Amino acid sequence: MSLGVVFYSRSNNTRTGAEYIAGKVKAELIELTEANGRKGLGGFIKSGYQAVSGKTSALIGDPWKEADKHSALYLMTPIWGGKTTPAMNAFMQNADFKGKMVTAITFQADEKGAGTKVTYDRIRQIVESSGGTFVGGYALHSAAPGRFAGKEYIEKQLDEKYLSIIKNS
Numbered sequence: 811m812s813l814g815v816v817f818y819s820r821s822n823n824t825r826t827g828a829e830y831i832a833g834k835v836k837a838e839l840i841e842l843t844e845a846n847g848r849k850g851l852g853g854f855i856k857s858g859y860q861a862v863s864g865k866t867s868a869l870i871g872d873p874w875k876e877a878d879k880h881s882a883l884y885l886m887t888p889i890w891g892g893k894t895t896p897a898m899n900a901f902m903q904n905a906d907f908k909g910k911m912v913t914a915i916t917f918q919a920d921e922k923g924a925g926t927k928v929t930y931d932r933i934r935q936i937v938e939s940s941g942g943t944f945v946g947g948y949a950l951h952s953a954a955p956g957r958f959a960g961k962e963y964i965e966k967q968l969d970e971k972y973l974s975i976i977k978n979s
């Protein structure tokens with residue numbers, strides 16, 4: 811099975827997790843890069859508004875072509891406003907998930923994973939409506955907006971809440 815990790819990260823938490831997973835399961839890293847920046851307080855406010863209203867953003871390059879090569883995809887994104895990010899929305903909206911196994915892994919400030927149940931239902935709907943299989947979603951804790959939780963903390967959670975589960979299944 812050929813694996814791809816499609817990820818978006820503004821403050822490096824999701825990036826750190828994506829790099830760790832990709833190394834562990836031998837997957838290609840596919841980063842979603844936005845055409846427009848999100849720096850500072852203005853960027854934060856814009857981001858919250860866009861996420862809450864389910865907006866997409868313009869992406870640079872062709873992540874869809876890179877993802878096409880793989881039979882299984884990880885979708886990794888922070889949770890913003892209880893939902894997926896505009897970059898991940900843009901990817902999912904135009905992706906062809908036909909025949910692919912899709913797993914979502916999200917990072918957020920809330921330790922209890924607020925919003926993820928509805929978010930994973932939405933991802934499942936998108937994946938299944940384009941012919942893919944949604945394997946499941948894993949909600950991980952990171953840090954407050956703009957903060958970095960640290961490599962060790964992120965990797966430990968992935969070990970405990972995801973990698974140990976797939977190892978034993």
Ligand SMILES: Cc1cc2nc3c(=O)[nH]c(=O)nc-3n(C[C@H](O)[C@H](O)[C@H](O)COP(=O)(O)O)c2cc1C
Nearest residue numbers: 819820821822823824888890891892918919920952
């Ligand atoms: C615009 C914005 C909105 C956010 N909304 C939420 C939220 O609704 N719930 C939550 O738990 N964390 C929220 N966060 C925190 C992020 O999910 C958290 O900081 C995450 O680690 C960011 O990932 P990254 O470092 O890969 O960019 C938000 C962060 C930003 C920037």
